[in-house]
Amino acid sequence: MIAMILLVLSLALALNRKISYSRWRPMHKLMGLVYGLIIAHFMSAPAVFVEIFRASGILLLLAAIIGVLSFLYSVFGMNKRTALRYKIAAINHLERATEVMLEPLGAALKHRPSQFAFVEVQGKGWSEPHPFTISSAPGEGRLRFTMKVLGDWTRKVREELQPGGEVIVRGPYGRFDTSKGGNRQIWLAGGIGLTPFLSAIRAMQPGDDRQIHLIYAAREARDAIFLDELKDRAAKLGNVTLVPLFSDEGNYARVDMMKVKLPDPLNTYDYYLCGPRPMVDTLMRDLKTEGVAKTRIHTEAFEFR
Ligand SMILES: Cc1cc2nc3c(=O)[nH]c(=O)nc-3n(C[C@H](O)[C@H](O)[C@H](O)COP(=O)(O)OP(=O)(O)OC[C@H]3O[C@@H](n4cnc5c(N)ncnc54)[C@H](O)[C@@H]3O)c2cc1C
Structure with missing residues (x-):
């Protein structure tokens, strides 16, 4: 019972987005301890050896093993990585x-x-x-x-x-990898969400056979960092069409805009989206409504919560 109360409490704290990340992180780690308590409670139950051979028992045991391994990896393994x-x-x-x-x-x-x-x-x-x-x-x-x-x-x-x-x-x-996509790709960057595409375009060589539309949405032209470099690279590469959109000019990253600007039907492209969460969520929803398969939409989130 105590473990359950602690679990609900730590869940409520973890989901409270008003708590700063630096305060949230140790609380999140503490959930591992609460999780451990729940497993210990389950394992010490008198009927555990009967339960363990039932479907629910096997599922619980699997969840416990995965949970413990994930906790150990996040506490010890991840920090040791190169x-x-x-x-x-x-x-x-x-x-x-x-x-x-x-x-x-x-x-x-x-x-x-x-x-x-x-x-x-x-x-x-x-x-x-x-x-x-x-x-x-x-x-x-x-x-x-x-x-x-x-x-x-x-x-x-x-x-x-x-x-x-x-x-x-x-x-x-990270697995946000445009090189694994098809021949027609839309890279959609909102603000600082440009960084994964900066890396990708900087890595591209002439002769790349993908046709890429890089839609770069920013509040205003002076916010669009690296715009000159992008223009330059797009011109040299030949297969990248740069579409800058500035909201102060009334141009937003929206699916109706894509329908007008893109030469082919929306469901023939692979999409890579990185930007503010509301923008990415809206685009995903609207692309799916337009018949774009879920497997064609790839997103990168700049937050872990
Ligand atoms: C995979 C990934 C890639 C990112 N790439 C970029 C990038 O290229 N350029 C860029 O400007 N930003 C990037 N970010 C976001 C960047 O990590 C946060 O903006 C930064 O950590 C904010 O810290 P802060 O203390 O200044 O701001 P705060 O106001 O304290 O934090 C703002 C938000 O950033 C996140 N955050 C804060 N601290 C951490 C932390 N230590 N670890 C994880 N998340 C944290 C939390 O979601 C928090 O709500 C990326 C985030 C992720 C998860």
């Missing part, structure tokens, strides 16, 4: 975002385009690691991260981070 030392080589102050360039101090991270990594600045007052998409292409030598100023940590990056400092990078993670 922690590599990097030096801050340069910092670029962009419109409402900061580009941090890192050079390896030893072995360099091996990654695919659009994957992400955890960045942990070394030094007092930098708290926990934060996840960011690697916006550089694999093999560039330097790792680039483009960080929108959102809260305390990203503001500190903008105001205090200096070249020469040390950073631990853990990763890579």
Whole structure:
């Protein structure tokens, strides 16, 4: 009973989005303990050896094993994953975002385009690691991260981070991989959601046989970071059509707009979406309504909760 109350309490806390991530994280980890209590309770029940051979018992046991393994991985395994030392080589102050360039101090991270990594600045007052998409292409030598100023940590990056400092990078993670898609692709970026596509376009070589429409939605032109680089790359590659959309001009990333701008029926493309959650959710819903198969829609979320 106590374990159940604790479970409901920790669930309510975990789902409360008003709690900051740094407070939420330890509470979330605590759920592992509560989960352990529930399993211990189940295993110590007098009828456990009868229950365990019933379908419900087997299901509970499976859930317990998966839960314990996931907990152990998140606490011990994930943090051990290739922690590599990097030096801050340069910092670029962009419109409402900061580009941090890192050079390896030893072995360099091996990654695919659009994957992400955890960045942990070394030094007092930098708290926990934060996840960011690697916006550089694999093999560039330097790792680039483009960080929108959102809260305390990203503001500190903008105001205090200096070249020469040390950073631990853990990763890579993520399966948002446009190279696995078909020949006709829509890449839809909302604001800072551009970063996975930046990495992908930077990794592309001339002769790529995919036809790609990169729809880049931003509030206004000056918010659209890297727009000139994108135009330049699209012109050189030849197979990428760049469609910038600025909401202050009344242009939004919407399915009715896509119907007008795209040369082929909507259900003939593979979609890669990254941006604010309401935008991505609306697009997914509307694309499905237009008959686009779920398996053709791929999304990357910039939050874990
Ligand atoms: C897979 C992935 C890729 C991302 N890529 C980028 C990117 O390329 N560019 C970019 O600007 N942002 C990216 N983000 C978002 C970025 O991690 C957050 O904006 C940043 O951590 C905010 O920290 P803050 O303290 O400044 O803001 P806060 O206001 O404290 O946090 C804002 C939100 O960011 C998330 N967050 C905060 N701290 C952490 C943390 N330590 N670990 C995980 N999530 C956290 C929470 O959802 C929180 O609600 C990515 C997130 C994920 C999950």
